Amino acid sequence: MTAALEIRGLEAGYGRTSVLRGLDLVVTEGVTAILGPSGCGKTTLLRSVAGFVSPTAGTVTVAGTEVVTGRRSMPARLRGLGYVPQDGALFPHLDVARNIAFGLPRGERSDSGARVAEMLELVELPAEMAGRYPHELSGGQQQRVALARALAPRPKVVLLDEPFSSLDASLREDTGRAVVRALNAAGAAALLVTHDQGEALSLADQVAVMMAGSFLQVASPTDIYLTPADPRVASFLGHASLVDGEVINHTEARCALGLLPLRAAREPGAVRLAVRAEQIQIRPDSASDADGAPAEVVDISFYGHDATVRVRLDSGEELAARTPATSVPAPGDRVRVGVVGDVVAFSAT
Numbered sequence: 422m423t424a425a426l427e428i429r430g431l432e433a434g435y436g437r438t439s440v441l442r443g444l445d446l447v448v449t450e451g452v453t454a455i456l457g458p459s460g461c462g463k464t465t466l467l468r469s470v471a472g473f474v475s476p477t478a479g480t481v482t483v484a485g486t487e488v489v490t491g492r493r494s495m496p497a498r499l500r501g502l503g504y505v506p507q508d509g510a511l512f513p514h515l516d517v518a519r520n521i522a523f524g525l526p527r528g529e530r531s532d533s534g535a536r537v538a539e540m541l542e543l544v545e546l547p548a549e550m551a552g553r554y555p556h557e558l559s560g561g562q563q564q565r566v567a568l569a570r571a572l573a574p575r576p577k578v579v580l581l582d583e584p585f586s587s588l589d590a591s592l593r594e595d596t597g598r599a600v601v602r603a604l605n606a607a608g609a610a611a612l613l614v615t616h617d618q619g620e621a622l623s624l625a626d627q628v629a630v631m632m633a634g635s636f637l638q639v640a641s642p643t644d645i646y647l648t649p650a651d652p653r654v655a656s657f658l659g660h661a662s663l664v665d666g667e668v669i670n671h672t673e674a675r676c677a678l679g680l681l682p683l684r685a686a687r688e689p690g691a692v693r694l695a696v697r698a699e700q701i702q703i704r705p706d707s708a709s710d711a712d713g714a715p716a717e718v719v720d721i722s723f724y725g726h727d728a729t730v731r732v733r734l735d736s737g738e739e740l741a742a743r744t745p746a747t748s749v750p751a752p753g754d755r756v757r758v759g760v761v762g763d764v765v766a767f768s769a770t
């Protein structure tokens with residue numbers, strides 16, 4: 422099967438600053454999220470694929486056609502890609518129908534009524550919206566129209582650059598799901614740039630975790646979360662704390678939190694253990710059944726549905742725990758810290 426998008430050894434930068442450091446990625450179908458912290462190069466990657474940044478090395482192939490070969494690039498408009506920028510970038514002086522029709526080749530624009538109606542249905546907007554102007558739409562509706570415009574010419578791949586970042590939390594989730602449904606219905610694969618791990622894990626079929634211009638891991642959301650390939654992936658996704666430990670019998674490691682079972686067996690020796698915030702349990706030191714490592718609460722971030730409690734073990738390590746909103750300790754409280762479930766081990770070096 423020809424991949425929708427194939428990237429090999431892609432390098433790009435600005436002047437003498439190199440940003441992308443040899444990226445490889447294959448997208449067969451569905452949504453691939455490019456997830457990474459601010460400044461790691463996500464937008465530069467998307468713009469290199471789109472044709473707005475000229476790579477210095479590598480290849481980009483869209484549905485079997487090479488659009489970048491080393492320093493030679495095909496013009497953006499010939500690449501057969503759809504592009505949805507962060508803020509939708511709809512034309513304010515055109516109504517929804519003409520915004521969507523703008524995505525079509527010139528010759529098809531004048532007779533675009535049926536395609537516009539089809540696109541509105543695809544992105545789950547009522548047909549009456551065709552006559553509205555962008556300022557008469559909510560942020561989520563504007564993003565759906567931007568997607569409709571990108572999908573109108575039937576691209577094999579759509580590039581989405583943080584398309585939900587300006588929407589509030591509840592709208593973001595609904596719009597995200599609607600966008601994925603529309604992409605699937607249109608049979609278009611997508612690259613979705615985001616720095617939001619929840620968005621990447623919940624919407625994507627494949628996640629590429631990017632840091633400092635390189636991919637640390639490309640895998641399914643479940644594999645990225647449960648079997649991170651690198652300690653930086655573990656700490657970025659799910660706020661895992663890294664603790665020094667020693668594998669003692671292939672299946673367990675001793676550390677400041679006690680003897681912890683390992684998710685995968687490994688040779689005895691020094692390791693770093695990734696303990697996720699939701700695995701860490703905190704009990705008052707005064708509780709009659711209190712066991713676990715003694716610690717002090719450093720600070721608390723309260724979110725309503727839960728809270729992140731940072732504790733410092735008496736042995737010196739700091740950890741982040743996620744606790745229910747009903748049992749949040751106070752800074753300075755003495756507590757006991759335990760771990761539920763198995764942990765992932767990385768080599769100590």
Ligand SMILES: Nc1ncnc2c1ncn2[C@@H]1O[C@H](COP(=O)(O)OP(=O)(O)OP(=O)(O)O)[C@@H](O)[C@H]1O
Nearest residue numbers: 435438440457458459460461462463464465466616
């Ligand atoms: N036009 C430019 N000229 C020079 N340097 C740039 C330019 N655009 C981006 N950079 C630099 O390239 C690096 C990668 O930027 P990029 O915008 O690709 O990151 P990002 O992961 O998309 O970040 P964010 O999540 O904040 O949007 C950053 O260090 C940035 O300062």
